[in-house]
Amino acid sequence: MIRLSGITPSGPVQLGNYLGAIRRWAAEGTERDVYFIGDLHAMTTSHNPSRLRALTREQVAVLIAAGVDPRSVAVQSDLVRELGALTWLLECTCTYGEAARMIQFKEKSAGRASVRLSLLTYPVLMAADILLQGAREVPVGDDQAQHVELARVLARRFNGTYGEVFVMPHGVVPTAAARVRDLADPSRKMAKSSPDxxxxxxxxxxxxxxxxxxxxxxxxxxxxxxxxxxxxxxxxxxxxxxxxxxxxxxxxxxxxxxxxxxxxxxxxxxxxxxxxxxxxxxxALLDDPAELDRVRAHGAQRSRERSTHRLEAALRVSGLG
Structure with missing residues (x-):
């Protein structure tokens, strides 16, 4: 069984990320699981390219330093071609209403005159993250449970329309962890992207x-x-x-x-x-970029080998290739 979890490089890794997720990944994860850095997800709002690249490298280093199996660590954009192709197939399976009713999209777009289209469609990319790797379990909090349900809907619809390709994922409640709040304002969660x-x-x-x-x-x-x-x-x-x-x-x-x-x-x-x-x-890992690049490349290759047959099958049954 494959479990999949991700972290977005919207800011430096903070204590809540470590105690609530990363430390658990290191203790419970196996080489079959996938722990990815979602740098594509970080582009749904305005970003600085150099900072995004640096934060992505930092997060790879933190995961490995925390004890997460390096074979299970991957960077989302290292599979950008595979994910781009599958996201398009899933967007052609998803309706506008299903994407627009996502709670996070409603909250983040409320009162704004203009938002990026990716803010609307990124739950479909998240579905591609899950389905491409054949993940059966996706540990998520309440804020992401709706997105996993969308992945289930799209997998079921695709399989029913074109043929059985995708494993049906399930959102699971992760092991209880510390509820780390902001030290200056305990009414809100500690966050990587906090303005203060x-x-x-x-x-x-x-x-x-x-x-x-x-x-x-x-x-x-x-x-x-x-x-x-x-x-x-x-x-x-x-x-x-x-x-x-x-x-x-x-x-x-x-x-x-x-x-x-x-x-x-x-x-x-x-x-x-x-x-x-x-x-x-x-x-130490950040001071040894060659080793960090080696680990990252190996993780990308493992993810690609695991997912290529699934993408090829999805393209074939949907009439492409």
């Missing part, structure tokens, strides 16, 4: 900067360390992060800490230690 980096801990932040950000984290005026997501979101966020880094229950940790200063110091220590090895190994 003060509340975001990036994997490649030096230890001193990590400590400064955590020491400045928003708490409250209650003065009691309690695990209370509704009434003390800032304190709860720090407890979640500390628990994720130490493999302890945040509720038990709350009982062992006497105040906010102690909580912040303990969290900072745990985060610095958790990220230390990943940051050092990532930097």
């Amino acid at each position: 980096s003060a509340g975001t801990v990036f994997v490649l932040d030096p230890p001193d900067l990590v400590r400064r950000k955590i020491r400045r984290a928003v708490t409250d005026e209650l003065g009691a360390v309690r695990y209370a997501p509704d009434t003390q979101p800032g304190v709860t966020n720090l407890l979640e992060i500390l628990g994720a880094c130490t493999a302890k229950d945040p509720r038990d940790l709350a009982d062992s800490l006497s105040g906010y200063a102690e909580l912040k110091e303990a969290t900072a220590d745990a985060v610095v230690e958790e990220l230390r090895g990943v940051r050092e190994r990532t930097q």
Whole structure:
């Protein structure tokens, strides 16, 4: 069974990405799985080409440094020809109404006079990501579940119209992970592309900067360390992060800490230690571009070998080639 997950290089990898997904990929993934960097998805809004290229390389390095099997890592654009062909076939299978009703498209296009067409069609590209690799399981959060359902609809329709080509994918709820919130505004998730980096801990932040950000984290005026997501979101966020880094229950940790200063110091220590090895190994890979290129090329070749027959079959049964 093949599982597929992706990360978009819309910004540097941050703590939430690492604790919520990448660390799990390293622990649970196999060489049959696919973990891809979705650089094509990052082009649905205005982007800087040089920054996109640099962020893509950084994400490849972070995944490998975190322990994800290099054989399962791929960059989306390295299969741009295959994905472009399959996306067109799937767009010819998808209706405008199905694409336009995607919640993310509605939210991101609301109130804007002009949006890129790719913002409308990128769920079809996501379907191509999934179907090209023959993935049966796609771990996703609530914000992407609708896109996996679209992939199922298109696979079923294509298979029913032209012939059985695609494996039917299933969205699965990933293993519970820390709910990492923004340190400056715990009402929102920590995000790579946040306009204010003060509340975001990036994997490649030096230890001193990590400590400064955590020491400045928003708490409250209650003065009691309690695990209370509704009434003390800032304190709860720090407890979640500390628990994720130490493999302890945040509720038990709350009982062992006497105040906010102690909580912040303990969290900072745990985060610095958790990220230390990943940051050092990532930097070593970035300093060795030839090795990074070799790993990336090998991942692309494996993905291409696994998917070529499926694309050729889809082209043939639909009347092309």
